[in-house]
Amino acid sequence: MAGxxxxxxxxxxxxxxxxxxxxxxxxxxxxxxxxxxxxxxxALALPSNAVPRATSGAWRPAALFSxxxxxxxxxxLAFVAACALVPGWLAPQLPTDMRSDAILQAPGLAHWxxxxxxxRDVYSLVVFGARQSLLIGVAAVLIGSTLGVSLGLLAGYxxxxxxxxxxRATDIWMAVPSLLxxxxxxxxxxxxxxxxxxxxxxxxxxxxxxxLRGQAMAVRSxxxxxxxxxxxxxxxxxxxxxxxxxxxxxxxVMATLGIGSAILAGSSLSFLGMGVNDELPDWGYLLTQGxxxxxxxxxxxxxxxxxxxxxxxxxxxxxxxxxxxxxxxAAAR
Amino acid sequence: MNAGRxxxxxxxxxxxxxxxVTLVFLILNWLPGDPAELVAGEDASAETVARVRxxxxxxxxxxxxxxxxxxxxxxxxxxxxxxxREPVARRLAAQFPATATLTxxxxxxAVLVGVSLGVLSARHAGRWPDQLIQALALWxxxxxxxxLGILLILLFSVxxxxxxxxxxxxxxxxxxxxxxGLVVSVPILRMVRDGMLDGLHEPYVTTLRxxxxxEGRIFYGHVLRNALIPTVTLLGVVVGELLSGAVIVETLFAxxxxxxxxxxxxxxxxxxxxxxxxxxxxxAFVVVNLLVDLSYTLIDPxxxx
Numbered sequence: 169m170a171g172x173x174x175x176x177x178x179x180x181x182x183x184x185x186x187x188x189x190x191x192x193x194x195x196x197x198x199x200x201x202x203x204x205x206x207x208x209x210x211a212l213a214l215p216s217n218a219v220p221r222a223t224s225g226a227w228r229p230a231a232l233f234s235x236x237x238x239x240x241x242x243x244x245l246a247f248v249a250a251c252a253l254v255p256g257w258l259a260p261q262l263p264t265d266m267r268s269d270a271i272l273q274a275p276g277l278a279h280w281x282x283x284x285x286x287x288r289d290v291y292s293l294v295v296f297g298a299r300q301s302l303l304i305g306v307a308a309v310l311i312g313s314t315l316g317v318s319l320g321l322l323a324g325y326x327x328x329x330x331x332x333x334x335x336r337a338t339d340i341w342m343a344v345p346s347l348l349x350x351x352x353x354x355x356x357x358x359x360x361x362x363x364x365x366x367x368x369x370x371x372x373x374x375x376x377x378x379x380l381r382g383q384a385m386a387v388r389s390x391x392x393x394x395x396x397x398x399x400x401x402x403x404x405x406x407x408x409x410x411x412x413x414x415x416x417x418x419x420x421v422m423a424t425l426g427i428g429s430a431i432l433a434g435s436s437l438s439f440l441g442m443g444v445n446d447e448l449p450d451w452g453y454l455l456t457q458g459x460x461x462x463x464x465x466x467x468x469x470x471x472x473x474x475x476x477x478x479x480x481x482x483x484x485x486x487x488x489x490x491x492x493x494x495x496x497x498a499a500a501r
Numbered sequence: 502m503n504a505g506r507x508x509x510x511x512x513x514x515x516x517x518x519x520x521x522v523t524l525v526f527l528i529l530n531w532l533p534g535d536p537a538e539l540v541a542g543e544d545a546s547a548e549t550v551a552r553v554r555x556x557x558x559x560x561x562x563x564x565x566x567x568x569x570x571x572x573x574x575x576x577x578x579x580x581x582x583x584x585x586r587e588p589v590a591r592r593l594a595a596q597f598p599a600t601a602t603l604t605x606x607x608x609x610x611a612v613l614v615g616v617s618l619g620v621l622s623a624r625h626a627g628r629w630p631d632q633l634i635q636a637l638a639l640w641x642x643x644x645x646x647x648x649l650g651i652l653l654i655l656l657f658s659v660x661x662x663x664x665x666x667x668x669x670x671x672x673x674x675x676x677x678x679x680x681x682g683l684v685v686s687v688p689i690l691r692m693v694r695d696g697m698l699d700g701l702h703e704p705y706v707t708t709l710r711x712x713x714x715x716e717g718r719i720f721y722g723h724v725l726r727n728a729l730i731p732t733v734t735l736l737g738v739v740v741g742e743l744l745s746g747a748v749i750v751e752t753l754f755a756x757x758x759x760x761x762x763x764x765x766x767x768x769x770x771x772x773x774x775x776x777x778x779x780x781x782x783x784x785a786f787v788v789v790n791l792l793v794d795l796s797y798t799l800i801d802p803x804x805x806x
Contacts, residue, residue, distance in 0.1 A: 339513075340520030343783050347745035348763075352528045352779060355767045428643060435645045436749055440764055455648060459753075462651065463659050470655075473648035480643035 238489045241482035248479050251298035259292035263449070272465045282467035284458065290468055293454055294475050300450035301476065304365055304434035305427040305483070312369035312430075313423045316376025321407055321415070323377065324384025335381065338374035346371045350433055354442040361450075364443045368433045376422060383415040417494040424487035428480040435476055451476045507795075514791050521783040522574065526567055529772050536770045540583050557583060579780070580773035582766075589777040593759060597781075600758040603677060603750065604743040610682025611739060615689025616732070620725060622690065623697035634690070642687045646746050650680035650753045667755055677754045681746045685739050692735050696728030703727075730801050737793035744782045 251258055267287035275282040281290035323334040344352070353367035387393065388411070396406050435452025437443035444450045449457070451472040458468030537554035538545070545553070554560045558569070573580060579589035622634040641649070653676050657664045665673045700706070701724055709719045748760035755761070759778050766774035 336516070336520070339517050340524055343517045343521040343787050344525060344779060345741035345745045345782055345786060347748065348779050348782055349528075351748070351763070351767065352525055352775070355770075355775065356528050356531050432643075432645050436647065439645070439647050439749065440752060440767075442767065452645065455645070455651070459651065462654060466655055466659070469648070469651050473645065473651065476648065477640065477644045481639060484639060484643050 234489065237485055241485040241489075244478055244482040245486070248298050248302055248475075251295045252302045253299075255296045255299065259289070259295040261289040261292040263288060263293050263296040265289065265292070272461065272468075274465075275467050281471040282465065284465070284468045285461055290454075290471055293449065294451065294472055297449055297451045297454055297472065298475070300361060300444055300448050301431055301434065301452070301479065303361070304368065304450065305431040305479075307365045308368040308372065308430040308434070309423050309426045310369075311365065312372035313376050313419065313426065315369070316373040317380050317412075317415070317419055319373065320377035320380025321384045321411060324381035325388055325403070325407055325411060327385070327388075331381070334377065338377050341374040347433060347436060350437060351440065351442060354437055359442050359444070361444045361448055364434050364437050367437065368430050371433075372426060372430065375426075376419075379418055379422060380415055383418060384411050387411050387414045421487055421491045421494060424490055425484060428483040428487070431476065431480055431483075510791065510794060514787050518784055518787050521787075522571075522780055523567075525776055525779050525783075526570060529776055530563060530566065536583055536772060579777040582774050583771045584766075584769050584774075589773050592762065592774065593777055593781055596757060596759045596762050599756060600747050600751070600760060603674070603681065603756070603758060604740075604747055606674065606678040607681030607685065607743055607746070607750075608736075608739065610678055611685035611689055611743075612736075614682065615686035616693050616729070618686070619690040619693025619728075620697065620721075622694040623701075623728075624720065626694075626698055631694075638687045638690050641683055644684070646680065646684045647749045647753045649684060650676065650750060653680055673754075677750045677756060680753070681743060681750050684746060685742050688739065688742075689732060689735060692732050693725075693728050696731055697724050700724040700727050730797075733796060733800060734793060737790040740789040741786050744786065 256262075265288060267283070269287070271283060271287045272285055273279055273283045275290075279289050279291065281294060283289055284293070319334055319338075323331040341349070349371040350367040353370055354363055357363035357366060384407075393406060393410055396410050401409070434443060434450060435455065438450055438452030439456050441456070444453055454472035455469055455476075458465065458472070461468055537550050537557055537559055540557065541550045541553040551560075558566060561569075570580065577590065579593070581588055582592060585592075618634050618638075622631045625631045654666050657676060658666045664675050666676065667673060697720075701720075706719060706724065709723060744760075747758060748763060750756070751758040751760035752764050759781060763775055763778040765771075766778070
């Protein structure tokens, strides 16, 4: 991955332009982080790009502001994690608690987020929905990135026909827009939490594979890999001990930002009725439920949506902060 | 791009479409449920189900079904709907204009909003307008698309009463197009901004300054133009997002279109329709990406050489 954008582009035009736009932002972020890895011989960065740009005065307030944002994101994440782990401690009611005397009540002291059409407390529903939404995000990324990273490393390290085969496969994979692919998978598997995770992670595999392949190719020819091979290390040992550690920066950035897109994709599947079911409502499902009462009860759709957005904003802020730490070029922006 | 490379590119696109067809076929036909039972109805006898199965052709081995599907596909036949027995191609063709209108207008909004906010952001880099736009972009990027649609409905229809939510009039198109376009504008915005900030530090800007060109001319006449080149690449990528978004937006606003047909067909396990719809989306996606590649050689002289 050459440092300059103008050098990188023709390669993007070639075959790797097939990705969804949301994914693309993630990929670009990861590619940027990737270029922060010490330059390989043969991939000499142009001087203008290698030197971090001088910013117009080092303005401390901005740095403080960004630290505060990171702290706030961590706080939101901690709260969502607490909701996911011990919802019973944080919610005043059970999500199954229906009160016929409190149907569609506006937010107030008794019900902070109001009540829905069954007289359920929306705040409690949101607290109990955290586990499903967070699980979809984290599990989909764990599965998707593990498989994608393995395939990408294998393709980039092995090269030759295996690389060509795997890359053609990712081209095909990416030709089906990722939400449509997830829809097809979710249809085939049937609606459930597990299947939502499987569908989203499978649809995300090629993105990881493509970035990691480029990384592995750049690292493969470096001296320490040669040295390891000369010392008799097996391919697996080289991949695990030498190539993978060098690719951790883009993986971390991609995975963090990927959690956000996985949560959004999960809520979209729930919205279309292909995600989780009534027993374990996630935030997307709550939104779908509230949709029918839009005109009379704005709170049933507003609060679950706010919960998703707050969580995804936090995850994305953390991902961006991580990228700035790992990529001096991005930090200069 | 010379003729040889063009032919190669075209061939590989065809290969990708063929692969996508196979992939979707395999995924959908791997379905555990028996569509024949659904089509025959709940009280159907075993014989009726068997007859329906034979009628639909789902009793044949998967390989045979695949070959016959490919054969029909080669002559433009996407199969018949399990439910209405209507040809899938006709059903999709009837829905295509609605989806095309929605996605094209959505794309126009995305480009307009993305480029203008991106330029504004770059122009004021590091100051409050930039930070405001960046925060807005982060929010838009972190929202479920359908929730943005719901918020737009709450604001413009329920509270203000300015715009209708349902219907096929022009006014009813405004909210769906906004919901679709705003989400997709974020990557464009970020690319234009970053591209311009990178461009401002290129040596040619120093040259332009040295020869006495005004900052405005440099900014809009040179740096913006250069930053727009990579944005064209992004358009091919944006199409995928628009097609995915159309499924959501058409469902939310109960509009006609391929996305809504897909969702309905999924509920009925109407596999040929789902398959056809995803195929159309993939072909549109691959074709736009091919066009982007071609236009790129026209716009960027560096690629041509």
